[in-house]
Amino acid sequence: MRDLHELPRFSDSWSFLYLEHCKIEQEDQAIAFFDTEGKTPVPCATLTVLMLGPGTNITHAAIKTLADNGCSVLWCGDGGVRFYAQGLGESRSAVNLLKQAKLCTNPELRLKVVRRLYNMRFPEPLPDDMTLQQIRGREGSRVRTAYSRASKETGVPWQGRNYDRGNWDRSDPVNRALSSANACLYGICHAAILSSGYSPGLGFIHTGKQLSFVYDIGDLYKVETTIPAAFQAAAAGVPNIERHIRLLCRKIFEEKRILSRIVEDIYHALDVLPDDEMVVDYDSDQARPGYLWDDEDKLAEGGMNYGMMGDGEPNGGDDS
Numbered sequence: 261m262r263d264l265h266e267l268p269r270f271s272d273s274w275s276f277l278y279l280e281h282c283k284i285e286q287e288d289q290a291i292a293f294f295d296t297e298g299k300t301p302v303p304c305a306t307l308t309v310l311m312l313g314p315g316t317n318i319t320h321a322a323i324k325t326l327a328d329n330g331c332s333v334l335w336c337g338d339g340g341v342r343f344y345a346q347g348l349g350e351s352r353s354a355v356n357l358l359k360q361a362k363l364c365t366n367p368e369l370r371l372k373v374v375r376r377l378y379n380m381r382f383p384e385p386l387p388d389d390m391t392l393q394q395i396r397g398r399e400g401s402r403v404r405t406a407y408s409r410a411s412k413e414t415g416v417p418w419q420g421r422n423y424d425r426g427n428w429d430r431s432d433p434v435n436r437a438l439s440s441a442n443a444c445l446y447g448i449c450h451a452a453i454l455s456s457g458y459s460p461g462l463g464f465i466h467t468g469k470q471l472s473f474v475y476d477i478g479d480l481y482k483v484e485t486t487i488p489a490a491f492q493a494a495a496a497g498v499p500n501i502e503r504h505i506r507l508l509c510r511k512i513f514e515e516k517r518i519l520s521r522i523v524e525d526i527y528h529a530l531d532v533l534p535d536d537e538m539v540v541d542y543d544s545d546q547a548r549p550g551y552l553w554d555d556e557d558k559l560a561e562g563g564m565n566y567g568m569m570g571d572g573e574p575n576g577g578d579d580s
Contacts (some may be wrong), residue, residue, distance in 0.1 A: 280313030309451030442487035
């Protein structure tokens, strides 16, 4: 694929890109990758996330340019199947992270978020008296139905979700396609979470993993995107199903407007409003330390002397 205009976009022209077996360098205020077909410029200002697969070599200057443009960088396995590490995205304010931490650590508030996340997966609201265990049972039935429906529509046999992480090639085509498709979905969800200033590790339904919140959000879209895409890819019988499913997911994500929905869905799940965010111009000074916490629910300007102690010394200053 040489035409980067085919990439899916956020409403403000953000997108994602997976690269492997190439060298990536800075070029002017953007980047370019070099492979056997030559050089391809990439306007990184339009990217939300760059996924680096095996065989990639990226320069220090290219990483800096991506960071300056708020683009997250993910280091992943072949076809984006496994996630290894991440570079920071556009998240200089901790306001949303603090809200997420409060919701995640308070059992009562957390349960409300969990119920909203599950409710978002069903066309009709779940009964208020349903227990969490009952909701999980209904969710399992919904997903099994989706697998069965996709199998019947495509004629691809379905024996259940089964794959060996240690031996990728032993998995059947539809399971490999599902893993590859979900990795693509997790990549864009991860980028949206970081770009919004939330933590990918503070999950509500999922817990204990660095990508728990990514899994929470990604599960909202699997039935309408990655499941049908995986069965379509398996039915096509192509030799390189991993590449085929990535291209198919890109098309489906764009058709379903997934990229433009993720951030709004996060706000809805956490029951917060974008207008609640503290208006701070961190871009004017990236080294600005922010605010100082006060036990009287007040905030003091970090790096500023906002009071004097009894001995005349500045109180609360932080000149670092």
